[in-house]
Amino acid sequence: MIEEEVTAEHTDTEESWFTRLIMKVQTPEMKRNVYSTLVSIVLALLVAAGIMVFTGHDPLEAYGALFLGAILQFDKTLYNATPLVLAGLSVALAFKCGLFNIGAEGQLYMGSIVTTAVAYMISLPIVVHQVVCLTLGVLAGMAYGFLPGLLKAYRGAHEVVTTMMMSYASVLLTQWLVSQGPMHNPGDWRSITPVIFDSATLPKLFGSAFLNWGFFLAIGAVIFVEFLINRTALGYELRAVGANEEAARTAGINSKRNIALALGISGGLAGLAGSEEILGYYHRFYDGWSGGLGFDGVTVAVLGRNNPWGVLGGALFFGFLKAGGGNMQTFAGVPSEMVNVIQGLVVLFVAAPRLVDWLAKHGVGYAQVLKDNPRVGAPQFALLIYSIFSIVFSFLAFNVLSIINLLISLVALAYLYMRDEFGVWLAAITSIVWILLGVLTLAGVSIAFVSIMIGVVGLVLFVWYERVREANLNPMSQGGES
Numbered sequence: 476m477i478e479e480e481v482t483a484e485h486t487d488t489e490e491s492w493f494t495r496l497i498m499k500v501q502t503p504e505m506k507r508n509v510y511s512t513l514v515s516i517v518l519a520l521l522v523a524a525g526i527m528v529f530t531g532h533d534p535l536e537a538y539g540a541l542f543l544g545a546i547l548q549f550d551k552t553l554y555n556a557t558p559l560v561l562a563g564l565s566v567a568l569a570f571k572c573g574l575f576n577i578g579a580e581g582q583l584y585m586g587s588i589v590t591t592a593v594a595y596m597i598s599l600p601i602v603v604h605q606v607v608c609l610t611l612g613v614l615a616g617m618a619y620g621f622l623p624g625l626l627k628a629y630r631g632a633h634e635v636v637t638t639m640m641m642s643y644a645s646v647l648l649t650q651w652l653v654s655q656g657p658m659h660n661p662g663d664w665r666s667i668t669p670v671i672f673d674s675a676t677l678p679k680l681f682g683s684a685f686l687n688w689g690f691f692l693a694i695g696a697v698i699f700v701e702f703l704i705n706r707t708a709l710g711y712e713l714r715a716v717g718a719n720e721e722a723a724r725t726a727g728i729n730s731k732r733n734i735a736l737a738l739g740i741s742g743g744l745a746g747l748a749g750s751e752e753i754l755g756y757y758h759r760f761y762d763g764w765s766g767g768l769g770f771d772g773v774t775v776a777v778l779g780r781n782n783p784w785g786v787l788g789g790a791l792f793f794g795f796l797k798a799g800g801g802n803m804q805t806f807a808g809v810p811s812e813m814v815n816v817i818q819g820l821v822v823l824f825v826a827a828p829r830l831v832d833w834l835a836k837h838g839v840g841y842a843q844v845l846k847d848n849p850r851v852g853a854p855q856f857a858l859l860i861y862s863i864f865s866i867v868f869s870f871l872a873f874n875v876l877s878i879i880n881l882l883i884s885l886v887a888l889a890y891l892y893m894r895d896e897f898g899v900w901l902a903a904i905t906s907i908v909w910i911l912l913g914v915l916t917l918a919g920v921s922i923a924f925v926s927i928m929i930g931v932v933g934l935v936l937f938v939w940y941e942r943v944r945e946a947n948l949n950p951m952s953q954g955g956e957s
Contacts, residue, residue: 508782508785511825515824515825519817519820519823519824524538526816527809532807533807536806536807537803537807540799540802540805540806540807541802541814542799543799543802544798544800544801544802545802550684551686551798552791552794552795552799553690553791553794554683554690554794555798556690556693556790556791556794557689557751557794558693558749558751558768559768559771559772559793559794560694560697560787561692561693561745561748561751562579562745562748562771563772563776564696564700564744564786565744565745565769566775566781567700567779568700568704568740568741568744569738569741571714572713572738573717573720574627574737574738575634575635576634576638577634577635577638577639577773578634578638579642579741579742579745579748579772579773580642580745580767580769581642581643581644581646581769582616582741582749582769583616583748583749583765583768584646584649584765584769585615585616585649586612586615586616586748587749587752587753587760587764588648588649589611589615590615590749590750590753590754591671591753591759593675594608594675594753595668595670595671598672598674599674604675608750612749613746614743616743616744616746616747617739617740619641619645620739620740620742620745621735622637622641623738624738627734627735628731628732628734628735634738642769649760650762653760654666658760666762667759667762668759668760670758670759671753671754671758671759675754677751687756689752689756692747693751693787693790696744696747701783701784704783709733712728712729713733715728716728716730716733716734745769748772749765752765752768774789776789777822778793778821778822778825792821854939854940855891855894857939858898858902858936858940859888861933862888862891862898862902862905863888865880865881865884865902865905865909865929865933866881868929869881879908880909880912883901884901884902886898887904903933906929906930906931906933907934909929909930910934913925913926913928
């Protein structure tokens with residue numbers, strides 16, 4: 476009887492957890508975030524495709540090679556995502572407390588250098604050695620994050636400045652330690668340490684040369700941060716301080732303690748990222764081994780909208796791009812740096828809503844309408860942005876029709892900004908000119924496809940606007956003057 480009651484209670488708990496998860500996924504906010512993120516990715520890929528065409532590359536061939544490379548090297552995709560998950564969680568957790576931890580790179584370096592020291596200087600049993608190395612790496616990252624947290628909480632020093640300065644300090648310190656200092660590998664001209672003991676290394680997964688048990692550490696960190704933020708009193712206090720520090724203090728929450736703790740835990744996550752990379756793949760400390768993983772964590776956190784599961788998804792996407800980037804360069808001739816361009820464009824489009832808020836705050840009428848009434852504001856604001864892109868691409872094409880389009884686009888932009896409907900018709904004319912430019916291929920075959928694509932996008936936006944107008948929403952008269 477008791478066993479049946481325990482089993483029933485366990486089943487109810489599982490169903491309750493599953494129900495909460497389903498309800499959270501189905502919330503309007505979650506759906507909106509997922510939708511806007513997917514749209515941002517698609518827009519970034521389209522803009523990157525335009526850049527490829529203008530530089531003489533085939534975007535379809537490039538994306539095909541990228542996709543195939545990432546799929547065939549799925550273990551490398553997961554490996555690339557592992558440190559990005561941890562670095563992204565580091566930044567996201569600080570964001571939850573209203574802090575911008577730009578120093579994940581430095582905390583990552585401190586965690587990795589301490590882990591390396593313990594891993595090759597001390598011999599311990601296999602499991603104990605791994606646990607000790609990871610624990611000390613986390614503690615080193617925590618200490619390096621806790622210090623700017625204390626400065627922020629008790630001296631008002633801005634965390635962006637202090638974490639950035641400490642990042643450079645840690646990079647230079649580790650550089651000295653492995654090049655001229657006591658951790659340099661004797662007799663080696665390179666700036667590296669001796670190889671760590673086998674007992675400290677993390678085992679590989681599925682026979683992969685890249686993927687190791689650090690991936691499961693990253694998944695565990697996602698679950699930990701999700702639980703910490705949403706299921707604990709500390710997480711509630713962190714979110715309260717991030718939402719309104721003054722109100723949290725009035726409610727009896729120790730905001731100073733929470734600020735220091737937030738940056739400390741954030742640093743610990745970054746330190747874990749450095750530790751697992753050393754133990755799981757590099758097996759020694761190289762000068763400059765990170766290549767900016769801590770800073771990539773900022774972009775992952777933005778893409779994931781500071782949600783732990785969103786960070787996991789963003790890290791997997793960036794890991795996918797990194798894994799396929801080399802294949803894209805080898806088989807399509809597109810430089811692997813295009814991956815960084817795509818990442819930057821994704822973040823740019825994800826951050827666009829915040830740009831809209833800023834513009835609305837500073838009295839730009841279109842942004843205010845878009846914020847207050849998206850159905851009305853979206854088509855007109857899209858046409859405004861379209862005119863700006865049309866001006867930029869007119870300079871790139873640079874021929875007779877593009878010069879004409881440049882002039883028309885400038886006038887259209889002026890009228891659209893003044894919320895005059897004449898600007899909408901001018902934008903439609905530029906769309907037709909772009910299509911003519913592509914059909915006549917006056918700018919060369921490489922630009923023809925992009926020209927037609929730009930023209931089609933403009934016509935779609937025009938039709939969208941007209942449908943809103945026919946619905947008696949009067950888009951140009953909504954929201955007042957700019």
